[in-house]
Structure formats: structure tokens, C-alpha cells
Amino acid sequence: MFNWLFGGGVDNPKPLSKINRKRCSITHQAIPSGTYPGLRNSSGVHCFLNSTIQSLASLTSLESFLGELLNESDKVDIYLPLSEALWDVIQTLNTPSRAVHTNTAIIDAFSLSDTNNNNTSLMSPSKRALSLIQSGQQDAQEMFQCISSLLAHEEGLIKAAKCKVRGLDTLTSSDNTTYTTSFPLAGLTASRLADLRCGYVEAIRNIAFDALSLNLPMQTSCTVEQLLGEYTAIETIEDASCRRCSLEATLARLRQDVKQLMPADPNKGSTSRRKRIKEASKQERRLSTLLSEEGDLQEDARLKDIKVDKSGGGSTKQILIARPPRILGLHINRSAYLGNGMAVKNPCKILFGDTLDITAYTTTGALETAPRKPISSPSKEMIERLTSTGTIPSRVLYTLKSIVVHYGSHHSGHYVTYRKSRSDDDDEWLRTSDSSVQIVSLADVLQQNPFMIFYERAVDKKKSENNTPNAQILSTYSLHD
Ligand SMILES: [Zn+2]
Secondary structure, rough: HHHOOOOOOOOOOOHHOOOOOOOOOOOOOOOOOOOOOOEOOOOOOOOOHHHHHHHHHHOHHHHHHHHHHHHHHHHHHOHHHHHHHHHHHHHHHOOOOOOOOOHHHHHHHHHOOOOOOOOOOOOHHHHHHHHHHHOOOOOOHHHHHHHHHHHHHHHHHHHHHHHHHHHHHOOOOOOOOOOOOOOOEEEEEEHHHHHHHOOOOOEEEEEEOEEEEEOOOOOEEEEEHHHHHHOOOOEEEEEOOOOOHHHHHHHHHHHHHHHOOEEEEEEEHHHHHHHHHHHHHHHHHHHHHHHHHOOOOOOHHHHHHHHHOOOOOOEEEEEEEOOOOOOOEEEOOOOEEEEOEEEEEEEOOOEEOOOOEEEHHOOOOOOOOOOOOOOOOOOOOHHHHHHHOOOOOOOOEEEEEEEEEEEEEEOOOOEEEEOOOOOOOOOOOEEEOEHHHEOHHHHHHHHOOOOOOEEEOOEEEEHHHOOOOOOOOHHEEEEEO
16 A cells, blocks of 8 residues: 555656746845855844745755746746745845845745634644744744645645646646646655554554654764654553454443343333343444454444443554655754753754665555554665665665754754755855855764754656666665756
8 A cells, every 4th residue: 555655756856947937136246156145134033934944945856846836826827925935035045146135025925825724723824933933932843834834735725726727627628737746845654553452453544744853862962863763663552542442342341231231030120121221232233243344443333322431452553654755854852841841952962964764764565563563664684685685675865955953042042054055066065044154064064963954855866767666776876956
């Protein structure tokens, strides 16, 4: 069921030269090579917004996505405030110049976005973003989530409009306008809950994510791989109830009820008592049939009037990445709570590299349902064996694009971004702190202690050109930009 998720399916972004969008107006005089624009921090509390924007500006597949989305929006005549503002600012920030840009267009886009859903009491992402800015609550991760939700919403508007157009045109047009781009930040996890007593596996659930939030241990340092290992580890939940065990316990209780209610002489007993016996027997029969079948134990109509008892032998829970996104955002959760409930910042040093292999944290295609076994990560032995022969199965490899670093305490401080520049020089990275932008090296970046990390999927050039399946040589992987 998940074979399409492993290794394959990376869209190759179209070259940007095909996108003919108007660049935002900023005067480029004699362009000093290696000098890039910063973002003004007019109110003094915008560093969390500026660092988020700078970090998104490093992501080439996000830029391609926005370009294609805006081309589509022109065709269906729908204005997408945030996509347009972000595309413009990404262009500007990647064009060498001594100018300092502003984040005003992005803030205006939040005001112009109307994502209010009347059916929910939750604040819309645009309102939440504005409230973060106005209240000075500086949280780059929340800002990222607001932006991500809004972009996904804007993509949804275009998809809906294209569906409508196609619906009208199906008879007349040879449809070559199908919009296929998908949001590059969107990934899926698979989560499984299995009971240790009876082995029953609750339906494996897929949950969408735009960044993984990783918990940090209270120790001096740890690697990103360790955090991902912890995120995807099998966890035992002692007091979890199991649906099958609960229904079995309920069945036993109903049988007991019938037995106790039954009078010694079947011809005696009150009418109400006989009615209770009849009801309990009916429920018992229905439940017994349901349990003998292989069907869904959650929502069966036959359970409607049965009060279900809770029972279970403890469960195991595991989450794995089922569909790796093109852009993998990692949020390092640095909040730690003291005994008195006070929140402090966990300073644990994160060790990370400029490449990341997440193959071991993904589902492979054959989902394991035995409660004590991992869902389906490839074994270390298998990977080693295949690597030693020169071929390995499709790996899920990423390349570092940007990190957001937070200085200061849990309640106050300053955000800066380290990001890849668009220069041909592989070692040219930028340290952006609001209006100040400095050239740094990869070695400088890797010494930092990040709060958020953005990796972009490495595309296997050979595979995308020749469409060769499965086994690949590791060295053929390279970046798509
Ligand atoms: Zn069970």
C-alpha cells in the first residue's frame, strides 16, 4: 500500500526561467557579487518573521512551487496574496544587491488573506500570524506554521478552481491544463497502535505534517539522527485500552448478565426482567458475530446501543515517515519545564550534517502488524549488504538548505538564519540577522545550534533522466539546483 512512498516520486521542479513573473521593484545599481539584501526590522520585534522568510528563501522547490502556483492563479484569475508576496521577496533576497528590503508585503498579505472558516472557533493562520507580529510573541516556528498553512490553503483554492473548470470542460477540451504541483512541505507520517495481549492493530493512521517537531533530551549534545530515531521508536503505552480486548470484555460481561438475569424457572420472572434478558442476548449475539468477522471494530452499526467496557494488555505505538516531503522541516523543541512548571530553554547542542539520510525512519512498503516489531524500516544489515555490493535501494536523502538559530532565553532573544546562497560556490552560505547579511562557510553553519532546520530532497539525476527503477548507486545523487 505504501510502495509508492519509498524512495520514488520526487517531482523535478521546472526551471524558473520559464516563469515570467514581474519582479518586485527594487533598484539594483552596480551589483556587488556575494552581497545579498537583508530584511529591515522596523519595530525591533520582527526578527522571528525575518528569519523565517530568509530560511524559506533558501528552498528552491518552494520557489518553483510558488512560481507554478502563481501561473495557475493567473489562468483562473484568483489572487493569492501570500504566494505572490513570498515569491517576490524570495526573488529579491536571492539577487545580489546592497539593498535592504522590508517584510511589509508579507505582513500586508496576512491582512489580505481571508482564510476565516466560520465552522471553527480556531483562529485562522493569517489572523494568528498578525497576532504574533502585533503582540511581539516571537516564535519562528509558529510563524513558519502560519505561512505554511496559508500557502497550503492558497494551493487548495487553485486546485478547487481547476476542478471546477475541468468539470465544465470535460466534453470539449483535450485537457492540458491539469495542475499537478503539490505543496513541497507536505509529508505524511504513518502511526500504528498495537495491543500486546491480543496483537490487534488499530487502523494505521496517516497524519499530514509540514515540519516534524522533535523533542530534545536533557543532555549536552545529540545528533539529528538520534532525535529522528527517538521520534520513530516503538513506544509502550501501559494503560492503553485495546478495541478488540474491550469488545471481548464487553461480550463476557453481557454473557454474565444473561446468566444472572435468567430465572431458575424459565416460565417465571417479570415482563421487564424478560425484556432485559432479551436485550442482553440480542447484544451478545451481535457482538459475538462482529468479533468472529474480520471487519472494522471501530464504527460498526451493530455496536450502536452497546456500552463498551475498557480493557487491554498495554499497547505499542510507532510513528514513521510514510511520505517524505520535498522539503523536510525539523523543529527542535527546546522548551523544558521545571518542577514548578516554569518553562526554560533546553540548550542541548544539536549535531547535524549538510546531508541527511532518513531511509531508516520511513516506511518501506510492507507494513508490519506484529506489535513488538517496527512498522517497516529496512534493517541495518540489509542496507550494509547492498551498500557493500555497490548498489542500495532508493534512499531518502536530503541536503541542508537553512537553519534558524535562536539566541537568548526561553522568553526573549533574537533569531538569525544561516542559509545557502544561490551562488555556484557550494561553500557560500549567508548569515542573515535582519538587515545584516554576511557571507559565511558551511563549517560556520555546522557549528551553530539550530532551532529549526530545513533540508531539501536530493534528487537522483540519473533516475530522473533515464527513469531507471529501484537500485541506484549512492554517488549518483546530487542536488537538483
Ligand atoms: Zn487486545
